Amino acid sequence: DAGITQSPRHKVTETGTPVTLRCHQTENHRYMYWYRQDPGHGLRLIHYSYGVKDTDKGEVSDGYSVSRSKTEDFLLTLESATSSQTSVYFCATSTGAVDNSPLHFGNGTRLTVT
């Protein structure tokens, strides 16, 4: 799994509170991604990064922000959590663009917003 650590692994939070999920990688992969996985929706891309301080939006970016100040760390922030953001969040990395390099996924963070 390319040395990907997601923290926390589980979190329960209340509606309206800010939440930050962390992804840490030890493989020096250039690209990092945040996906959410929901029953009936598969995996959907939230944001991705193609280098330090270089990020872009995915297909479901509303309500989320990201930051990447170091190669190894990619943070996902929910500024004001909502129940619709209850999901399993996966971080992934790749050495190059997705059409040339496989995605390596972490083991996920299960977030529950009550």
Added chain:
Amino acid sequence: QQQVKQSPQSLIVQKGGIPIINCAYENTAFDYFPWYQQFPGKGPALLIAIRPDVSEKKEGRFTISFNKSAKQFSLHIMDSQPGDSATYFCAAGYSALIFGKGTTLSVSS
């Protein structure tokens, strides 16, 4: 919204059977078609991938068939085993991957 449509949603086969999972895409610019395998509690992992310049690719017991004109591709698992029980995702893309909704495969012994 670009889509990748995957079917069936779930599949049950007996050991030794050949489950087939199908995917269809819309965007003809897509040039990379991977399949990912996910076990419970784990992240997905790349299983096999194909590009549109070939019609078939085999890796061990796993085969991708690709039909460019129909914009469809499928995963075949030969001699399926209980250890193949997992969720399978197809994906397609070029700058970003669009995933199908997944197929939960159960192989009974």
